[in-house]
Amino acid sequence: MPEITYVEAIRSALREEMRRDERVFIIGEDIGRYGGAFGVTTGMLDEFGDKRIIETPISEPSIIGAAVGAAVVGMRPIAEIMFMDFTLLTLDQIGNQAAKMHYMFGGKATVPMVIRMPGGSGTGAAAQHSQSLETLLMHLPGLKVVTPSTPYDAKGLLLTAIRDLNPVCFIEHKLLYKTKGEVPEGEYTIPFGVADIKRDGTDLTIVSNGIMVRKALAVAERLAQEGINVEIIDPRTLVPLDSETIINSVIKTGKLLVIHEACETAGWAGEIMAVISSSRAFDYLDAPMRRLTGKNVPIPYNRVLERAAVPQEEDIEREIRAIVKGAY
Amino acid sequence: MPVPVIMPKVDMDQEKATIISWEKNEGDEVQYDETILTVETEKVAIDVTAPAAGTLVGILYKAGDVVPVATEIAYILKPGETLPNTPTVQTQASTTTQDPASVATKSPTPSAVQASPLALRVAEELHIPIQDVPTKHQKISKEDVEVYAASLKSPEQNSIVSTDKIAATPAARRISREIGIPLSSVSGTGPSDRIQAGDVLRVEKPSPAPSIDRQAEIVPLVGMRAKIANKMQASFQDAPHIAETIEVDVSRLESLKARLNDVAASNGKGKVSLTAIIVKLVAWALERHPYINTSLIDENIYLWNEVNIGVATALENGLIVPVVHGANRLSFTETAEKINDLSQRARQGRLELTEVQRGTFTISNLGMYGINQFRAIINPPEDAILAVGTVTRKPIVIDDKDTIAVRPMMSLTLSADHRVIDGVVAAKFLSDLASVIEHPELLLE
Numbered sequence: 001m002p003e004i005t006y007v008e009a010i011r012s013a014l015r016e017e018m019r020r021d022e023r024v025f026i027i028g029e030d031i032g033r034y035g036g037a038f039g040v041t042t043g044m045l046d047e048f049g050d051k052r053i054i055e056t057p058i059s060e061p062s063i064i065g066a067a068v069g070a071a072v073v074g075m076r077p078i079a080e081i082m083f084m085d086f087t088l089l090t091l092d093q094i095g096n097q098a099a100k101m102h103y104m105f106g107g108k109a110t111v112p113m114v115i116r117m118p119g120g121s122g123t124g125a126a127a128q129h130s131q132s133l134e135t136l137l138m139h140l141p142g143l144k145v146v147t148p149s150t151p152y153d154a155k156g157l158l159l160t161a162i163r164d165l166n167p168v169c170f171i172e173h174k175l176l177y178k179t180k181g182e183v184p185e186g187e188y189t190i191p192f193g194v195a196d197i198k199r200d201g202t203d204l205t206i207v208s209n210g211i212m213v214r215k216a217l218a219v220a221e222r223l224a225q226e227g228i229n230v231e232i233i234d235p236r237t238l239v240p241l242d243s244e245t246i247i248n249s250v251i252k253t254g255k256l257l258v259i260h261e262a263c264e265t266a267g268w269a270g271e272i273m274a275v276i277s278s279s280r281a282f283d284y285l286d287a288p289m290r291r292l293t294g295k296n297v298p299i300p301y302n303r304v305l306e307r308a309a310v311p312q313e314e315d316i317e318r319e320i321r322a323i324v325k326g327a328y
Numbered sequence: 329m330p331v332p333v334i335m336p337k338v339d340m341d342q343e344k345a346t347i348i349s350w351e352k353n354e355g356d357e358v359q360y361d362e363t364i365l366t367v368e369t370e371k372v373a374i375d376v377t378a379p380a381a382g383t384l385v386g387i388l389y390k391a392g393d394v395v396p397v398a399t400e401i402a403y404i405l406k407p408g409e410t411l412p413n414t415p416t417v418q419t420q421a422s423t424t425t426q427d428p429a430s431v432a433t434k435s436p437t438p439s440a441v442q443a444s445p446l447a448l449r450v451a452e453e454l455h456i457p458i459q460d461v462p463t464k465h466q467k468i469s470k471e472d473v474e475v476y477a478a479s480l481k482s483p484e485q486n487s488i489v490s491t492d493k494i495a496a497t498p499a500a501r502r503i504s505r506e507i508g509i510p511l512s513s514v515s516g517t518g519p520s521d522r523i524q525a526g527d528v529l530r531v532e533k534p535s536p537a538p539s540i541d542r543q544a545e546i547v548p549l550v551g552m553r554a555k556i557a558n559k560m561q562a563s564f565q566d567a568p569h570i571a572e573t574i575e576v577d578v579s580r581l582e583s584l585k586a587r588l589n590d591v592a593a594s595n596g597k598g599k600v601s602l603t604a605i606i607v608k609l610v611a612w613a614l615e616r617h618p619y620i621n622t623s624l625i626d627e628n629i630y631l632w633n634e635v636n637i638g639v640a641t642a643l644e645n646g647l648i649v650p651v652v653h654g655a656n657r658l659s660f661t662e663t664a665e666k667i668n669d670l671s672q673r674a675r676q677g678r679l680e681l682t683e684v685q686r687g688t689f690t691i692s693n694l695g696m697y698g699i700n701q702f703r704a705i706i707n708p709p710e711d712a713i714l715a716v717g718t719v720t721r722k723p724i725v726i727d728d729k730d731t732i733a734v735r736p737m738m739s740l741t742l743s744a745d746h747r748v749i750d751g752v753v754a755a756k757f758l759s760d761l762a763s764v765i766e767h768p769e770l771l772l773e
Contacts, residue, residue, distance in 0.1 A: 254499050254525060283502035286525045287518075326518050 028080030084117035099142030127298035156190030201231035
């Protein structure tokens with residue numbers, strides 16, 4: 001199986017689906033000649049032309065508004081928001097229109113659109129270009145929220161997202177774009193609501209998404225040499241959430257750590273803990289559930305502070321050791 | 329305007345001060361800035377000076393009192409002024425020569441009790457009647473209240489609180505339940521000695537019998553058996569049981585039974601059992617003794633208007649108490665029919681929920697097994713239960729000439745909740761019941 005980058009995996013999903021289905025088009029800022037802020041659509045203007053790679057002025061509400069309208073009349077738009085921070089400009093289009101139409105029109109309308117949005121810190125882009133806002137989107141009924149952590153997941157989930165009949169928020173972590181992984185050539189899809197156990201373990205269940213899955217895996221491999229066996233679960237889609245896999249894992253390990261880059265307050269770690277404490281896994285908990293998350297601060301521009309604002313491998317290692325040792 | 333004298337705050341962390349002595353007395357003329365009393369904080373003694381010139385009145389605290397800072401402790405009046413009739417100083421307005429000790433008795437205090445305002449406040453916070461607090465001094469102090477409050481907490485209460493609060497993880501609790509090791513016997517190794525799953529698993533399960541080689545069929549305490557176990561345990565623990573026994577001559581009851589059965593037979597009805605007759609007679613007696621037909625629920629005694637008599641009925645592996653509702657309004661035959669129907673369906677497990685609810689009294693009859701006499705445990709929330717023994721023919725003295733005759737005798741034992749039912753109340757009930765059993769014509773009264 002060829003190894004390709006996360007960017008290439010996303011591009012191959014976009015390209016294959018646009019070749020297969022002529023209703024699919026991409027709309028966003030700088031996605032044509034420039035190839036997108038992170039190079040995802042590089043070369044696609046040449047292949048598909050400016051009717052299907054549509055560049056817009058700097059107006060996120062028009063991108064989403066146009067996509068919603070096109071989706072309702074039968075197209076399959078893929079909207080690119082250059083930084084997910086700008087999603088905040090479009091919350092009415094996303095939350096009140098895209099997410100609600102299928103429901104409010106009694107199922108007569110569908111809104112088959114994908115909103116791709118690069119999120120996360122680590123690029124020195126400061127507080128307005130570095131946020132992880134997945135919790136915000138999870139809270140709006142009618143939206144699906146996807147946060148792939150590997151090239152393989154990115155491609156399979158993006159194909160499922162494009163073919164889904166209602167809006168999907170597809171969150172790509174900026175630091176993952178250059179990471180590599182094995183991805184099969186040709187078409188495959190990954191169903192929503194199916195978590196992936198990225199690593200089997202017995203001592204502690206870690207639930208994590210995006211870049212944090214990668215960091216947790218690196219720490220887990222190191223700790224395995226000391227006999228600490230961590231299980232890492234990537235829900236892959238936060239909405240819909242595969243609770244069963246997480247519950248079964250906690251029943252096995254008795255301990256839970258949720259890691260996300262998004263801020264702690266009202267972050268989705270709390271949601272996972274609530275799922276566990278009200279499930280049959282409660283009676284198997286042998287330590288307080290813990291979360292390791294981004295701090296409740298705007299992401300700083302200063303590199304040192306930016307690192308300190310979100311969980312790093314050393315933080316994850318310290319937290320795993322403390323939980324396994326029974327320090328809490 | 330009267331100028332209040334205020335207990336000063338001289339240290340940042342000072343909350344109160346003790347009055348050492350009054351340099352001036354009620355009614356004295358004082359100059360501005362003249363020392364009127366000395367108080368002591370935990371660190372220093374200080375003089376409190378007059379905030380104005382005038383007459384010192386309304387002294388609220390005496391030497392030795394501990395007073396919170398910023399509290400008004402007295403007032404200074406200009407000539408012609410009087411104290412306003414506020415609750416705190418109501419008694420001083422008219423006279424300025426009162427004894428300071430009695431002045432300190434503020435309005436909420438029962439008049440006979442002397443207590444410092446602080447003691448009053450603390451007592452109120454602890455919901456303790458101030459008049460219950462003992463003191464060795466002239467006045468009840470805050471310390472007196474606290475000592476008394478501590479004495480009210482019995483050691484049992486304290487231990488219940490502490491065993492309730494065993495720190496254990498959910499997994500440890502589950503394993504403790506599953507393998508039957510009480511958490512109280514496990515020492516935790518987690519943070520703050522929290523019990524974790526491993527701690528429970530490490531405890532060796534105590535063998536239930538001296539030798540683990542002994543064979544036994546093990547029946548888990550579940551379902552009806554568990555329910556009975558819990559109910560009996562709770563009843564015996566919560567209700568202080570008293571038991572009183574009376575022996576009755578059932579000659580006339582037996583002939584009544586024979587006659588009722590003749591009638592029933594000729595009407596094609598079922599047999600009238602001794603239990604049915606006793607239910608009917610007990611209902612009659614309960615109507616005359618309302619305190620036996622009661623339930624103690626929370627802080628109230630419910631004297632039930634209805635007489636609903638439960639009849640303990642043995643099942644193959646347990647017991648159920650179907651209830652004859654409105655037993656005081658049924659005839660002998662109706663009572664008998666009702667009991668026959670209930671007990672038959674009880675054994676088939678086909679009773680409705682309502683047919684085992686709302687009982688106000690229970691009868692348990694073990695006479696058919698030859699049991700002479702026994703004490704039953706009250707069926708909560710009822711307050712009494714009647715245990716009926718077997719009918720034995722025995723020689724008894726039947727008159728005041730010491731004539732001995734053989735008579736069918738039966739013993740009745742009433743167990744009663746002594747919190748509600750006094751010994752004499754139980755005795756009067758039993759005595760009336762015995763009368764109606766020996767003289768069933770009393771029913772016609």
